Amino acid sequence: IFLLLFLVLYFLSYAIIDRFRRKDWEDYFSTDEDEVTVYKISLYLCVFSLSVAICAALLLPISIISNEILHLYPKSYYVKWLNHSLIQGIWNLVFLFSNVSLFAFLPFAYLFTESEGFIGYRKGVKSRVIETVTVFSLLAAVVLGLTCVISAMIGNNASRYQSLNDLGNYYLPFLYSCMSFLGVLMLLICTPLGFIRLFGVVSRSLVKPQFLQNINEEYSLALMEEEVLQRRLKNTMLSGECYIRPKPMTPVYTNTEDADLLTLQNGALLTNLTEKLAQVTQRRKQLQDQKDTSSFQRNVVYPTAMLLLLAVTVITVFLVLLNTLQLLIGIKALPSSTTDFTLGLTSLSKLGTVGAAFEVVVIIYLAVTSCVGLYTMPGMSSLRPKVYKTSLPSLIANSAVLLILSSAIPLLSRTLGITNFDLLGDFAKIEWLGNFQVVMLYNFFFAGVSTLCLVKKLTAPVCKELITR
Incomplete structure (x- = not known):
């Protein structure tokens, strides 16, 4: 079963990476066999790490669904393979491979792609492996030293006297605990931003009702803009004069793309005209598809989708506020306080299967919004992968x-009280989950930031209209 799950996730991850990676001569189809070998090894390590990230994000949904199936059909012959030891093993393997991927495979893959071999060695894969292993060993020593210093500064008295013999039992779990805390802090920013961003993504993907969007007017505008760009590009290529004529008689003070286009000459002008024409053509085709949609999709699907997004967001914030109140009163224990849990004995929700299904929906919703909000953060737009245009180092960074975010999703869901499913394996041993102040502050900040983002999203159109009038 483990092998089957791994193969499914691996092929899914390869399909995702193959969708975004560059496929030109400079990146993969090289004439140098050594470059191709290095590229393939790094690519396979990247695919493996992405498959671990997907599995980490699906840990809680799979566990909750398995618990409900065993609770509903405890004596069924067809679910005998589904048991507590299987789920426990998946949690342990995900924790292990998350550490291996984050601290070994991905750094090695990046250093391997950037290596050239030491001076004096014969050029080849062997020399690049030697350089990569050397640099990786030095980097590992620096990280281990910083981990020991941080552990001695913030740990208790017992942790200050850990020896190097406890490297696998103490320092590596402590390092992963720090990385998981970093991931949870990133989720604190990404998820509320994703709440807002997801409304915009759905709004652009679906066709709005007629009173919210004049699709015919937008289509006519896009069609005229496409014709103008085609005529301009054709005239430029026929005349051989790669600059705009006549030149503008007045200085350009606007910051629009068209104003920037007027100042370009030679190859830059042709390149930008071609790119802008491709964008406008794609937009025109999208508007054409939206124009041909039925009135049912306009008047029913769009409002329903927006209401569902709003409802899930509001309920998520309500669950966080309720969890905060229960922690203050003392009704609920901290996330690290785990009891003896056996899969399938009881339902995880007071609402039964319906409540468990809603928990799965909320957890997946948090995972999606965190990914959407990640590339909305300042400075992350340059890291955003582009279809067939993403280099291998960028894929490794992504x-x-x-992986950091997905490994923190089970911790986020348990910290916010989205589900009562106890963290299994080494996930339950992460130290900061037992700190009451950290958990309470995190719940307060998450609820506050999410509420502010939601209120801003709902009131921004009204405020904009009032300012306009």
Whole structure:
């Protein structure tokens, strides 16, 4: 079962990476066999890490669904393979491979792609492996030293006297605990931003009702803009004069793309005209598809989707506030306070299967919004992968960030009280989960930031209209 799950996730991850990676001569189809070998090894390590990230994000949903199936059908012959030891094993493997991918595979893959071999050695894969292992060993020593210093500064008295023999039992779990805390802090920013961003994504993907969007007017505008760009590009290529004529008689004070286009010459002008024409054509085709949609999709699907998003967001914030209140009163224990839990004995929700299904929906919703909000953060737009245009180092960086976030999603869901499913394996041993102040502050900040973002999203159109009038 483990092998089957791994193969499914691996092929899914490969399909995702193959969708975004560059496929030109400079990146993969190289004439140098050594470059191709290095590229393939790094690519496979990146795919493996992404598959671990996907599995980490699906840990809680899979566990909750398995618990409900065993609770509903405890004596069924067809679910005998589904048991507590299987789920426990998946949690342990995800924790292990998350550490291996984050601290070994991804750094090695990046250093391997950037290596050239030491001076004096014969050029080849062997020399690049030697350089990569050397640099990786030095980097590991620096990280281990910083981990020991941080552990001695913030740990208790017993942790200050850990020896190097406890490297696997103490320092590596402590390092992963720090990385998981970093991931949870990133989720504190990404998820509320994703709440707002997801409304915009759905709004652009679906066709709005007629009173909210004049699709015919937008289509006519896009069609005229496409014709103008085609005529301008054709005239430029026929005349051979790669600059705009006539030149503008007045200085350009606006910051629009068209104003920037007027100042371009030679190859830059042709390149930008071609790119802008491709964007406008794609937008025109999208508007054409939206124009041909039925009135049912306009008047029913769009309002329903927006209401569902709003309802899930509001209920998520309400669950966080309720969890905060229960922690203050003392009704609920901290996330690290785990009891003897056996899969399938009881339902995780007071509402039964319906409540458990809603918990799965909320957890998946948090995972999606965190990924959407990640690339909305300042400075992350340059890291955003582009279809067939993403280099291998950028893919490795994206895999590392997604692995950190996805590994923190079970911790986030348990910290916010989205589910009562206890963290299994080494996830329950993460130290900061037992700190009452950290958990309470995190719940307060998450509820506050999410509420502010939601209120701003709902009131921004009204405020904009009032300012306009």
